[in-house]
Amino acid sequence: MTSEPGRTARLLLLPLVLWLPWLPHILGQNVVPFEYHNYSQLTQVLEFHQNHSDITHLYSIGQSVQGRELWVIAISDNPTVHEVGEPEVQYVGNIHGNEVIGKELLLHLLEDLTGGYGENETISRFLNSTRLHILPAMNPDGLEGSFEGDCYSSIGRGNALNYDLNRNFPDKFEENTHPIQPETRAIMNWARTIPFSLSAIFHGGAMVANYPWDNTPLGQDGPSIYSRSPDDDIYRHLALTYSENHGSMYQGDVCSGDFFEDGISNGADWYPLRGGMQDWVYIHGDCLTITLEVSCCKYPTEDQLRDHWAENKNSLIELLLQAHRGIKGQVFINGTDTPVPDATVTIGDRGNSFHTTSAGEFWRILVPGQYSVTVSKAGFSSETRTVTVPSNLTFSAAIEDFYLVETGTSSAPNASVPSLTFIITSTLICLLKVETDL
Ligand SMILES: [Zn+2]
Numbered sequence: 001m002t003s004e005p006g007r008t009a010r011l012l013l014l015p016l017v018l019w020l021p022w023l024p025h026i027l028g029q030n031v032v033p034f035e036y037h038n039y040s041q042l043t044q045v046l047e048f049h050q051n052h053s054d055i056t057h058l059y060s061i062g063q064s065v066q067g068r069e070l071w072v073i074a075i076s077d078n079p080t081v082h083e084v085g086e087p088e089v090q091y092v093g094n095i096h097g098n099e100v101i102g103k104e105l106l107l108h109l110l111e112d113l114t115g116g117y118g119e120n121e122t123i124s125r126f127l128n129s130t131r132l133h134i135l136p137a138m139n140p141d142g143l144e145g146s147f148e149g150d151c152y153s154s155i156g157r158g159n160a161l162n163y164d165l166n167r168n169f170p171d172k173f174e175e176n177t178h179p180i181q182p183e184t185r186a187i188m189n190w191a192r193t194i195p196f197s198l199s200a201i202f203h204g205g206a207m208v209a210n211y212p213w214d215n216t217p218l219g220q221d222g223p224s225i226y227s228r229s230p231d232d233d234i235y236r237h238l239a240l241t242y243s244e245n246h247g248s249m250y251q252g253d254v255c256s257g258d259f260f261e262d263g264i265s266n267g268a269d270w271y272p273l274r275g276g277m278q279d280w281v282y283i284h285g286d287c288l289t290i291t292l293e294v295s296c297c298k299y300p301t302e303d304q305l306r307d308h309w310a311e312n313k314n315s316l317i318e319l320l321l322q323a324h325r326g327i328k329g330q331v332f333i334n335g336t337d338t339p340v341p342d343a344t345v346t347i348g349d350r351g352n353s354f355h356t357t358s359a360g361e362f363w364r365i366l367v368p369g370q371y372s373v374t375v376s377k378a379g380f381s382s383e384t385r386t387v388t389v390p391s392n393l394t395f396s397a398a399i400e401d402f403y404l405v406e407t408g409t410s411s412a413p414n415a416s417v418p419s420l421t422f423i424i425t426s427t428l429i430c431l432l433k434v435e436t437d438l
Pocket of ligand 1: 096099202203204205
């Protein structure tokens with residue numbers, strides 16, 4: 001028989017018991033334990049942060065084949081909106097369902113950033129001037145089919161239809177005939193919605209920071225060769241930033257059988273692949289994107305999670321800060337405050353161009369030096385300016401606004417008025433281009 005005081009004590013304790021799982025967070029301690037999170041546990045962590053923080057915004061970019069949400073949590077001082085001039089950064093984990101360390105690192109990063117906001121000067125400044133979007137698990141169906149301790153198999157690598165999502169994107173160098181999967185399409189639509197300027201995709205099974213191109217003009221069945229992108233210098237810098245701030249990656253020989261000088265590698269120099277995500281996001285998102293292999297074992301035992309977090313924590317933060325290197329600005333119609341969207345921003349003779357957003361914004365992450373920057377758009381006179389990118393200081397992006405003069409013509413000077421046939425044909429070609437682009 002229970003005494004009346006005992007019952008009273010139990011009733012008083014009940015709310016405390018209900019809150020016990022979240023008590024450490026309330027006390028400012030870790031709420032994300034060093035334990036694996038399956039899809040529903042991951043969802044709980046994200047929902048908790050959505051409900052208990054003013055600087056997070058939880059949203060879904062679509063569903064997996066089996067209907068699981070592809071959760072993204074945005075972190076920023078104003079997490080629901082794009083703020084003009086502020087770079088958007090993307091971290092994507094678990095594209096291969098059985099490569100799980102990235103997913104766990106991203107949950108700990110989320111906790112670190114939300115806990116550090118208002119406490120840590122660098123984190124506060126970063127979140128006040130940037131929006132980070134974390135997609136912890138791009139392949140939740142594969143995750144649910146994989147298992148702890150499986151270092152080498154491919155069980156759970158693909159999505160529910162067994163498509164490898166990192167071979168599923170339209171390719172720059174050769175045709176990719178694989179049908180585009182829902183998870184892939186969600187990423188593609190997401191990249192078209194938000195003007196990301198920096199992205200990292202997390203894998204496991206090796207220890208290296210890998211950068212474009214992943215494929216070569218010879219195709220994925222060709223030899224391993226260095227496939228240099230126009231932004232090779234800044235890509236090497238980004239990869240080194242991760243490697244050198246990591247607990248061991250820079251050593252290059254962490255996993256048996258592998259050697260990567262300084263812990264970095266050009267994608268195709270390791271091995272070429274067709275349909276990779278980083279090449280697509282780089283080209284179509286105007287976004288510098290690297291691939292991070294963060295564990296020799298794809299699904300290590302749980303007791304190793306704490307060490308993985310300790311090794312990666314500084315790298316994760318330092319890479320984020322690179323979003324504020326180089327130059328950024330807005331393009332306006334001269335003499336007005338009207339932005340010029342879809343203008344091209346070209347650096348020297350790199351041969352690739354990034355495009356301004358609907359607010360005329362652009363970001364170009366660059367290593368320190370002098371650059372010739374050209375901004376152009378049909379119907380306007382182009383402008384070229386020499387810009388100095390300061391040395392490696394945090395939050396050092398040079399702000400360079402451009403003012404273009406309207407020339408009144410939107411095509412080549414000798415172009416005649418287009419005929420109706422030309423317009424219809426052009427429209428069809430554009431539609432076809434969009435279709436193949438999808
Ligand atoms: Zn992988």
